[in-house]
Amino acid sequence: MTDMLEYERDLQARGIKFIGGIDEAGRGPLAGPVVVAGVVMPIDDIIEGVNDSKKLSAKKRELLFDKIMAKAIRVHVAVIDNETIDRINILNATKNGMLECIDELKTETVLIDAVKLNSATPTVSIIHGDALSYSIASASIVAKVTRDRIMSEMDKIYPQYNFAKHKGYGTAEHIRLLKQFGPCPIHRKTFIGHFVDV
Numbered sequence: 533m534t535d536m537l538e539y540e541r542d543l544q545a546r547g548i549k550f551i552g553g554i555d556e557a558g559r560g561p562l563a564g565p566v567v568v569a570g571v572v573m574p575i576d577d578i579i580e581g582v583n584d585s586k587k588l589s590a591k592k593r594e595l596l597f598d599k600i601m602a603k604a605i606r607v608h609v610a611v612i613d614n615e616t617i618d619r620i621n622i623l624n625a626t627k628n629g630m631l632e633c634i635d636e637l638k639t640e641t642v643l644i645d646a647v648k649l650n651s652a653t654p655t656v657s658i659i660h661g662d663a664l665s666y667s668i669a670s671a672s673i674v675a676k677v678t679r680d681r682i683m684s685e686m687d688k689i690y691p692q693y694n695f696a697k698h699k700g701y702g703t704a705e706h707i708r709l710l711k712q713f714g715p716c717p718i719h720r721k722t723f724i725g726h727f728v729d730v
Contacts (some may be wrong), residue, residue, distance in 0.1 A: 536582070536666040539643055539656065551575070551665025552606075552639035556626050557585070557675035561700035561708065562727075563693070563719045564683050565611045568624055569675035570633030570642070572606040573667055579603060582669050583660040585676040597677040600670050604709050607679055608636035614720045621648075621722070643667050691717045 543551050545703040550572060570689055573579075579599045580594065588596070601607060610629035617625045627649055627726040632655050634642055641654045643660035645668050661668040680699055687696035692713050698706045700718075714728060715721070 536669060537575060537578070539658065539665045540667060541643055543656075545577065548640045550640045551638040551667060552634070552642040553644075553665060553669070553671040554630050554633050554637075555585075555662050555672035555675050556629065557672065557679040558700070559622050559626055560702070562702045562706065562718070562720055562723045563695065563700035563716070564615065564686060565613045565679065566617060566622060566629065567658050567675045567679040567682070568610040568612070568626060568629030568633055568679065569671045570610075570630075570637045571600065571604045571667065571671045572608075572637055572639055573600070573604055573664070573670050577603065577718055578666060579670070582666055582673065584660075584669055585622060585672040587663070588673070590680065593673050593677050593680075593702045596673050600674060604670070606637055607640075607674065608633045609674065611678070612680070614718050616719050620724045622720075633675045645672070690718070701723065 533726050540551055552570055552572050554570045555598045556568045582596055610632040612625040612629050626721055630649055634651050637695055643656050646659050649655050658664055662672040683699040684696045693709050710727055715724055724730060
């Protein structure tokens, strides 16, 4: 965990105390929203096991999500729906969500996974940041669990697509069901044109 705090410790050494971490979940799926989470975590009271959400089991992410939400100094989650993604594209939708989180967190500096933003708040963009920064990794878990829960709810509304299983990602099963039933209201029209007429 010491390695995961390198960026936070460096900022603290420069007198910056209030540090945010931001990450997203759901840039790649064919359906559903992209979810951006921002957190401010206490650096002197870390949660063991926090890591890049993609490296954790769903059960582990759920356990860590509860711990992060209980311990976080501040949390904000932005959910950008598929219609917005289709209108302004996924990168701009993600950036808008990140800027919303920055505005709500009101930190001195924000650590972000890979994306570069034009923000009045100083940002540090870190490639593979969710595996290198405790703050970003915490945000990645919040974003991933939130989005997975949304897609599980969507599964109840549109059970024919099996969203609870693949969470809207372009798996062979999802593509097969998409071709069989056609798109539903939460499919991203700009993502599915290769598979069905939209």
